Amino acid sequence: MPTAGALIIGNEILNGKVEEANLNLLARELFDLGIELRRVVVCPDDVTGIAADIRRLRGRFDYLITSGGVGPTHDDVTLRAVAEAFQRPLIRSPELVAKIREMVGEGCTEGHLRMADVPEGAELVSTPDVPWPSVVMENVYVLPGVPRIFRMKLPMLRARLAAGRRFYCRAVYTSCRETDIAELLDRVVDAHDDVDIGSYPVMDGDYRVKLTVDSRSRSAADLALAALVEALPAGAVVRIDGGVRASRAAETR
Amino acid sequence: MPTAGALIIGNEILNGKVEEANLNLLARELFDLGIELRRVVVCPDDVTGIAADIRRLRGRFDYLITSGGVGPTHDDVTLRAVAEAFQRPLIRSPELVAKIREMVGEGCTEGHLRMADVPEGAELVSTPDVPWPSVVMENVYVLPGVPRIFRMKLPMLRARLAAGRRFYCRAVYTSCRETDIAELLDRVVDAHDDVDIGSYPVMDGDYRVKLTVDSRSRSAADLALAALVEALPAGAVVRIDGGVRASRAAETR
Numbered sequence: 269m270p271t272a273g274a275l276i277i278g279n280e281i282l283n284g285k286v287e288e289a290n291l292n293l294l295a296r297e298l299f300d301l302g303i304e305l306r307r308v309v310v311c312p313d314d315v316t317g318i319a320a321d322i323r324r325l326r327g328r329f330d331y332l333i334t335s336g337g338v339g340p341t342h343d344d345v346t347l348r349a350v351a352e353a354f355q356r357p358l359i360r361s362p363e364l365v366a367k368i369r370e371m372v373g374e375g376c377t378e379g380h381l382r383m384a385d386v387p388e389g390a391e392l393v394s395t396p397d398v399p400w401p402s403v404v405m406e407n408v409y410v411l412p413g414v415p416r417i418f419r420m421k422l423p424m425l426r427a428r429l430a431a432g433r434r435f436y437c438r439a440v441y442t443s444c445r446e447t448d449i450a451e452l453l454d455r456v457v458d459a460h461d462d463v464d465i466g467s468y469p470v471m472d473g474d475y476r477v478k479l480t481v482d483s484r485s486r487s488a489a490d491l492a493l494a495a496l497v498e499a500l501p502a503g504a505v506v507r508i509d510g511g512v513r514a515s516r517a518a519e520t521r
Numbered sequence: 522m523p524t525a526g527a528l529i530i531g532n533e534i535l536n537g538k539v540e541e542a543n544l545n546l547l548a549r550e551l552f553d554l555g556i557e558l559r560r561v562v563v564c565p566d567d568v569t570g571i572a573a574d575i576r577r578l579r580g581r582f583d584y585l586i587t588s589g590g591v592g593p594t595h596d597d598v599t600l601r602a603v604a605e606a607f608q609r610p611l612i613r614s615p616e617l618v619a620k621i622r623e624m625v626g627e628g629c630t631e632g633h634l635r636m637a638d639v640p641e642g643a644e645l646v647s648t649p650d651v652p653w654p655s656v657v658m659e660n661v662y663v664l665p666g667v668p669r670i671f672r673m674k675l676p677m678l679r680a681r682l683a684a685g686r687r688f689y690c691r692a693v694y695t696s697c698r699e700t701d702i703a704e705l706l707d708r709v710v711d712a713h714d715d716v717d718i719g720s721y722p723v724m725d726g727d728y729r730v731k732l733t734v735d736s737r738s739r740s741a742a743d744l745a746l747a748a749l750v751e752a753l754p755a756g757a758v759v760r761i762d763g764g765v766r767a768s769r770a771a772e773t774r
Contacts (some may be wrong), residue, residue: 280719282558284548285733288541291563295537305535310561340703341720342710370699379703416724446705 269484270294270303270429276310276317277336278413289415290335294346297422301429302484303331306473312499313337318349326353326408331429336413338403340382350405351387358385363392363403395424404428436489437482439509440496441475452499460492475506522737523682523746526578529563530571530589530599531666542668554682555737556584566590571602577763579606579661584682589657589666594637595605603658604640611638612752616645617654624652648677657681688735689742692762693749694728705752712743755773 274294280286282461291308298305306329311321318337326332329416337346351358364384372380392401396421403410409428411421442449446469457465463483469476483489490510498506527547533539544561551558559582564574571590579585590599604611605624617637625633639645645654650671656663664674695702699722710718716736722729732749736742743763748760 276561279717280721281544282548282561283552283735284545284550285719286721290535292537292540295535297537299536304564305537308529308535308561308563339720339722341701342703342707342718343720377701377704380700382703383700413725478586490725494598494666 270331271329272303272305272331272333273329274305274308274326275318275321275334276308276413277313277334278310279312279343280313281310281336290411290413290418290469292489293415293419293422294333294335295343297426298429301347301426303429305469307373313343313345315352316382318346319352322350322408326406331407331409333409333411333425335418338410338412340379343378346410347386347403350390350408350410353408354387354389354405359388360384361386361392367400393424393428395427398424436484436486437480437509438455438489438493439481440479440493440500440509441506442477442479442500442504443475443506444477444500444504445469446477449479449500453479453496456492456495458500460495462488463492465492465496523584524557524560524582525551525584525586525682525697526582527558527561528571528574528585528587529561529564530587531563532565532596534563534589535565542684543664543666543671546668546672546675547588550679552735553681554679555558555688556682566596566598568598568605569603569749571599572605575606579659584660584662586662586664586678588664588671591663591665594732600614600639600656600758601664603643603656603661603663605640606661607640607658609641612641613637614639614645618678620653646677646681648674648680651677662675688737689739690762691734691746693732693746694759694761695730695732695753695757696755696759697729697730697753698722702753706732706749709745709748709752713741713748715741715744718745718749748767 274291276288276291281288285483293342295305306326311317322332328429334346361384365381368380368384369376386403387405389405391404393404394401402421402424409425411418446467453465453467454479462485462492463481466480468478468480470478481489481496497508527544528727529541548558560578562574562578568688575585587599590597601611603714610722614637617639618634621633621637622629639656640658642658644657646657647654654672655677662678664671682690699720706720716734719733721731723731734742734749746763750761
């Protein structure tokens with residue numbers, strides 16, 4: 269199962285001035301995605317400390333999601349820390365500069381343009397509903413701390429992280445008709461709620477119904493497959509397929 | 522200045538089934554006590570992992586406060602982890618056994634008595650208003666995760682932790698946007714390194730950004746506040762908060 273760490277950045281959380289409000293939302297989102305959140309760290313606005321935490325957490329888990337420290341003020345140091353963690357310079361993104369000039373218009377200052385500084389090599393990921401792109405650096409996803417905006421970024425996160433997931437897929441091809449196996453299918457489905465079981469009859473072929481088992485868990489898929497094979501009448505199994513398939517999100521690309 | 526770390530223990534926080542509810546309370550309590558909370562870690566119910574975190578955090582900071590994992594079920598492993606971190610055995614405390622027998626009466630089982638197992642050498646700290654003592658092992662304060670009970674333990678924590686010096690807190694509420702004042706903030710921050718300056722934008726309100734100044738030194742806080750107010754554009758100051766945020770510990774003495 270893929271794993272994740274989270275880094276919540278901000279003195280205001282540690283001194284209690286602001287109540288942390290993104291962790292539970294993120295935890296539920298990752299759980300829904302089948303990603304195991306293994307560790308959360310709350311740290312102060314200190315570039316070197318944040319960089320060290322980023323290096324550690326991103327090395328230990330498949331994904332690291334950060335929250336906070338991406339505004340324009342002196343205490344917003346997350347992107348500098350990401351750059352330091354990856355030993356890359358901060359560069360001014362022409363794409364973001366254009367976006368800022370468009371949004372701010374005449375009064376555009378250095379304070380505004382600072383928001384265009386990103387680590388060299390970072391991806392800028394946009395979704396249609398959020399005007400400002402998110403910075404993704406390899407397996408590090410940089411999210412803002414303001415809960416309302418953090419929330420808006422979750423579809424981006426979901427789209428990106430879901431693409432990497434895999435399903436373990438199995439199939440049994442049987443000479444039985446669907447009507448003949450409906451009840452036994454029900455029983456197997458009830459007993460294996462950690463898999464997705466499908467039934468696909470065909471008109472021509474050396475079998476009548478293809479039964480599929482999809483799961484994020486290899487062992488769950490194998491157990492459900494074994495239960496199906498055992499439940500089918502003797503001699504009704506034409507053949508069995510096993511193996512890994514890329515995620516649906518990946519397929520639709 | 523005294524420092525603290527916090528370790529929040531529980532799979533239920535990481536998988537999002539339960540929303541963390543003690544951190545902000547603890548953070549404010551420590552801030553009021555003049556103790557700097559420097560790091561919070563949320564970790565799973567894993568004895569070895571918790572023990573490693575306890576060793577690291579208690580070595581790095583003056584105090585470590587843990588939350589969670591002190592009930593009687595299989596996933597309550599914090600005291601075992603504390604024992605492991607200190608390389609001490611878990612022993613059954615006669616004091617706690619007596620207390621349990623008194624509370625439970627006839628139907629006292631091994632399940633109940635398990636709550637009497639504490640690391641050898643641990644202190645049991647009682648306060649008049651809480652029936653169940655808290656385990657303190659050197660600089661490690663073991664608190665329960667259930668928010669209602671966590672809350673009840675705070676007077677114990679307050680009484681035990683040496684009350685540090687107070688913070689002097691100031692705030693300016695401004696109608697400026699963060700991007701507009703980023704540069705002037707930088708200048709004030711650079712010129713006042715004995716204060717901690719924070720910048721907190723809000724979405725709704727009669728101001729756009731709250732700028733905070735915290736310091737151990739009253740004069741440093743006042744000087745930085747004055748510098749901020751002077752640096753802001755004329756008419757951009759909505760209001761100013763000054764005065765001392767005395768620690769509760771100091772007040773109740």
